[in-house]
Amino acid sequence: MEEIKLVSEESGVRIDAWISSRLKEYSRSYIQKLLNDGHVLVNGSLVKSNYKIKSSDEITVQIPEPEVLDIVPENIEIPVLYEDEHVLVVNKPKGMVVHPAAGNYSGTLVNALMDYCGDSLSSINGVIRPGIVHRIDKDTSGVLVVAKSNEAHEKLSLKLKDHDINRVYVALVHGIIREESGKIDAPIGRHPVDRKKMAVNTNNGRRAVTYFKVLERFKDATLVEVKLETGRTHQIRVHMSYIGYPIIGDTVYGKKKDKYDIGGQALHAKTLGFVHPVKNEYMEFEAELPEYFKKLLEELRWDK
Known part of the structure; x- marks a missing residue:
């Protein structure tokens, strides 16, 4: 474990902010994690991240050895829409889990990214989720941005938190929506009975x-464009079900069985727009509808 010794020359500043201003190679969120994990000592004692430093405080920052990642890189083809040294924008296929978890330690986007990028992925989210800034569900396809540098990761995370990223989806829902447009403003949390659901x-x-x-409207279905202001887990699926128009193929929040055998919800992350975290230029990317989605639309148009 590496130890870094520092001596403060000012007072009244939060220790997490002060350390991150001195150790610019580490993000503030990483410094906060070190504080929470007991890897920062002030005059030999543990402190919390909101501790206000005093002049002449002796601060020891312990940098643990990187964890050995047991996630195996896999040569899985992923469509790349854009890449530079800071970010990677991909079109995630339907059926692919974004990062490893219990029951899914292979075949994930992270396995593919580790093979494609090697060590060029941000480390902020730890060994299980290198580079992962935001997620889309396993059976949702479409545009996803990945951070290759810690600087990009931190800035993109702030943009997400400030709702400063343009995210537009296309969904096919049961029922005919009569309104041309609408806004759903309803809080989302864990289901009070089924803790696996929102x-x-x-x-x-x-x-x-x-x-x-x-x-577009069909005989018993509606194609909608959906724009997110916030980004809660399963937000579109929960909200569309809440107003009475569940997404076709969504057996969790919609019909347990329906006549459309598509293996998951008909939901596609079509557009992602953001200001580049380093170049400060607005960039926007679009992912074409996957073949299964196009085929389903053709069938519905024939059946009008």
């Missing part, structure tokens, strides 16, 4: 806002 939860949910616009 739900509109006014007691302990977090604010969630979704906008939708009708693109």
Whole structure:
């Protein structure tokens, strides 16, 4: 374990902010993690991240050895929409899990990224989620941005937190939506009974806002464009179900069985736009609808 010794020359500044201003190669969130894990000592004692430093404090920062990652790089083809030394934008296929978890330690986007990028992925989210700034569900396809540098990761995370990333989806839902557009503003939290599910939860949910616009109506289905203001887990799926138009193929929040055998929800992350975290230029990327989605639309048009 590496130890870095520092001596403060000022007072009244939060220790996490002060250390990150001195050790610029580490993000503030990483410094906070070191503090929470007991790897920062002030005059030989543990402190919390909100500790205000005093002049002449002797500060020891312990940098643990990197964890050995047991996730195996796999040569899985992923469509790359853009790449530079800071970010990678990919079109995630339907059916691919974003990062390893219990029951899915191979075949994930992270396995593919580790093979494609080697060591060029940010380390902020730890060994299981290198480079992963945000996620889309396993059976949702579409555009995803990956951070290759820690600087890019931190800035992109702030943009997500500030709702400063343009995310537009296309979804096919059961039922005919009569309105041309609408806004769903309903808090989302854990389902009160089924803890594996999310739900509109006014007691302990977090604010969630979704906008939708009708693109096309069919005999018993509607194609909608959906724009996220917030990014809660399963937000689009929960919100569309909440207003009575569950996404076709979504057996968790919609019909347990339906006549469309597509193996998961008909939801596609079509557009992702953001200001580049280093170049400060606005960039926008689009992923074409996957073949299964196009085929389903053709069938619905024939059946009008």
